[in-house]
Amino acid sequence: MKALVLAGGSGTRLRPITHTSAKQLVPVANKPVLFYGLEAIAAAGIRELGLVVGDTQAEIESAVGDGSAFGLQVTYLRQEAPLGLAHGVLIAREFLGEEDFVMYLGDNFIVGGINGLVDRFARERPAAQIMLTRVGDPRQFGVAELNGKGRVVGLEEKPALPKSDLALVGVYLFSPAIHTAVAELKPSWRGELEITDAIQWLIEAGLRVESSVISGYWKDTGNVTDMLEVNRLVLESVEAKVRGNVDEASELVGRVVVEKGAVVERSRIVGPVIIGHGARISDSYVGPFTSIGAACAVTDSEIEYSIVLPRASIAGVGRIESSLIGHDVEVTPAPNTPKAHRLVLGDHSKVQISS
Template sequence: MSVSTPEPDPPEPARGVDAVVLVGGKGTRLRPLTLSAPKPMLPTAGVPFLTHLLSRIAAAGINHVVLGTSYKAEVFQEYFGDGSRLGLDLEYVVEDEPLDTGGAIRNVADRLREPDAMVFNGDILSGVDLPAVLATHRANAADVTLHLVRVDDPRRFGCVPTDADGRVTAFLEKTDNPPTDQVNAGCYVFRREAVESIPAGRPVSVERETFPGLLASGARLQGHVDSSYWLDLGTPAAFVRGSADLVRGIAPSAALPGDPGEALVLEGARVREGAELAGGCTIGAGCQVGAGARVRGSVLFDGAVVGAGAVVEDSVIGAHALVGDGAVVRGAVVGDKAVVGAGCELLDGVRLWPGVHLPDGAIRFSSDV
């Protein structure tokens, strides 16, 4: 007798809260990858990165999501539509000109339906417990609650100290001697009134204007501090690491199109005998990996080809790009339809721009091509 496995219960609705995801940036630090797609739409562990974030929002029981878009705004709606495929109700608001984080939040105010709004930077990969952040916000009757993450080296960030009750006391710029290891993790809960207090129609920085202004006015800004997984995907190295962590199950997602493991091989990809796939690599749809090739901790966009005996480590290979036989690509970016000739070496942050053809045997270090 067969026993059917019951379907998992749907998430308990998170009442009284909308989600806002800010996806308007141009992703200049990720060029040339972002020349053809906005950063949140780059293929990350098999799906556009934003899919992973939206899946976590849905899993937290939040249904209504507003996307604040700008750069290549049409791409988001073309892919996600009304959000029903993910169990969400999606709306889109386009910025006519860049408004910075605070201005972008204010720009969606008229689409909010609930007393609270959970706001996300659309390029952060995080494992924070979203219902716990909302619970902290409500338990403290906060005007704004900030997810703060502890990092090993806070000197690279502005830091956010809190008092014994978890109340935010200041917003400090980068310093060689930070007083705390807590940094702004790019996830907030705003009371609707706090959103509406932000000046409309102009760029506003939450770190330099909104949050300090709220503190000065006596508003309660609460910190939700943890040491959960957290990564800003703003650079090629971080993007590669984040994708690999998703594939290996180190970073949480309900949208991974396969089981966690050392490699994710998508539909139509061909991996020849003797090829080695490891380190959380993603082999995109229609890709080809030649005999004896080694692909480790890398992302191959759809249609990319890695030749026999080639080595690709900690790198991004763009759509329909070619890495020739015996070539070595380490810590590099190869743009869409670019060609890395046989026996070439690309190392240490080289970025090969779309359509560029690198002749056989060429060696490049630390520069754009």
């Protein structure tokens, strides 16, 4: 079995961060969200990976390399524009050949890995196997309709009137039959080749499509709220580890990770928190569920439930919470603004905030 990871999306819901960064490389607990998917694929025993990329190819290729760091052999497949998930399958036709494959969306996060799904697919060999989860607003997702026996009988992409609350999770398993379906597709009203239409084609052709309703945790990390929630979830499982320097005037409470080269001085850190390599926290408070990236500086400030990307600087700020702060951002005091701030800042931004 091979794997196909789609990492060509533009990430419009994470603007302005994604004006300058690939959405799949935005970090969760100081590790790009894409890496969690690659690790899950490798853990399932898959070795050959096709990575579909777009305008951010250079950045993703620099981060992933040849895949050997993950135990994978990576082939990069260029998609000229985000033309739909099924288009990703279309351009990967030669790479995939006649093998079964798992398709994984590079900005999705799933707890528990995919080993069980891969094993079930290999054992039962349907034409396709999809993962579903119940959501509050299915209009934002591909939605599945099941019959009384739990068999998939219909799929629709972002329907105005959903027939169920079961949304497709971003992991699919396919036999080579999917290639025939994709070749028959026409662009949807969104101008894309929809994978839901391809799976619907399989159903109408009388082929078996199985589903699993997952009970574990899944998030499409396409917006700031979801990124922060996934960051919270990952930090829940960290173990305290201090490899950097923490002075005697500082206090670490709970599960705090201070990576090598980081410095904490005259500060209070309440975990779960990760302080990245080479970061410096001085005269500050860092609260729960916060990830401070490499080479960041937090001085005379308070921050919690936030993600701070590498090389950002926060100085003299009374309080920041529920924020995603980009690479090389500078946050400094300015008069006459509220005590608490919520920020979504693009890379290289400069913001003045009152103390």
